[in-house]
Amino acid sequence: MADTARTPQAAGFDLDAYLQRIGWEGERRADAATLRGVHLAHMRGIPFENLDALRRTAPSLDPADLMAKLVHSRRGGYCYEHNTLLACALEALGFGVTRLAARVVVGADRVESRPRTHMTLLVEEPGDPQPYLADVGFGAIGALLEPVPLTAGVEFRDAERRHRLVHAPHHGPLELWxxxxxxxxxxxxxxxxxxxxxxxxxxxxxxxxxxxxxxxRSPFTQRVYAQSITAERHLLLNGPQLTRTRADGAVVEQEVTEEEQARRLLDEEFGIEVPDGMRVLSQ
Incomplete structure (x- = not known):
């Protein structure tokens, strides 16, 4: 199969450096296999973190700034950063990408009780009528590891996780997924x-x-929140609570009470370099 014609890279975005950062050495084609591989490599290659927001600073979403922070530095980001970066990569590879806004409903009693504050992506492969939901910026144990087809009522296994998409009733004119x-x-x-x-x-x-x-009032300005994913475990630091979830579902929790301990964890286990002069556990 020949390479699909690619769209120009966004100004400031470097596809070669991005793929090197996530460790992707596979084909550079706009097909389902590449989409799955790049998505999974991104999830395991770049951590989720909110250190900028913890300092009450909205991070830049400019591609050049995302490259400097998430690719060329030992940093991560939250959903807007991760999914903007992935969108730049997928568009450079020749995929069609539509940015969507979602309501995070983990723990919510009603969908309408939450605002649209999460960024996710609808991805289309040239010549294939089946779009995919892709998302490398959801900082939770329920995050997608690989993209899933936009199909309702079907269970998908993405790496070691299981997901499905369903329709829910609501009062708007568009279908709610x-x-x-x-x-x-x-x-x-x-x-x-x-x-x-x-x-x-x-x-x-x-x-x-x-x-x-x-x-x-944003949860990301109130406490540190960091996530790291490998094939063996999911690691989450939520304030002083460190949770290790193994691939088999076993969970180990630990309280992190010392500033130096938190910084060392972020550095050694999450791959995140804390900016100089910043306190992680208390602001």
Missing amino acids: VLQAHDRVKGDWADQYAFTLEPFEKPDFEVINWHIGTNP
């Missing part, structure tokens, strides 16, 4: 986030990003 993750411990399905297929543009996410990164 809900991403669900299978809870291995409870043995049932848990809602992760809800979205419609209405495209959102760069100015929309600049506003949402500023709100989440600076609002004192």
Whole structure:
């Protein structure tokens, strides 16, 4: 199969450096195998973290700044950064990408009780009518490891996780999709986030990003939140609570009470270099 014609790279984005950062050495084609491989490599190659928001600073979503932070530095980011970076890569490879805004509904009683604050992606392969939901920026154990086809009511296995998409009733004119993750411990399905297929543009996410990164009521401005994923485990630091979840579902929790301990964990286990002069556990 010949390489699919690619679209020009976004100004400031370097596909070679990005693929090297995530460790992807496979084909550079706009096909399903490349989409799955790049997505999984990104999830395991770049950590999730909110250190900028913890300092009440909305991170830049400019491709050059994302390259400097997530690719050329030992840093990560949150959903807008990760998924903007992935979108740049997929577009450079020749995929069609639509940015979507979702309502995070983990623990919510109603979909409508949460605002649209999460960025996710609808990805299309040239010549294939089946679009995919892709998302490398959901900082939770229920996150996608690989993209899944946009098909309702079908269970998908993405790496070592299980997901499905379902429709939910709502009062709007567009179909409401809900991403669900299978809870291995409870043995049932848990809602992760809800979205419609209405495209959102760069100015929309600049506003949402500023709100989440600076609002004192935002969860990301109140406590450190970092995630690292390998084939063997999911590692989450949520404030002082460190949770290790093994691939078989076993969970080990630990309290992190010392600043130096938190910085060492972020450095050695998450691959995150904390900026000089910043306190992680207390602001």
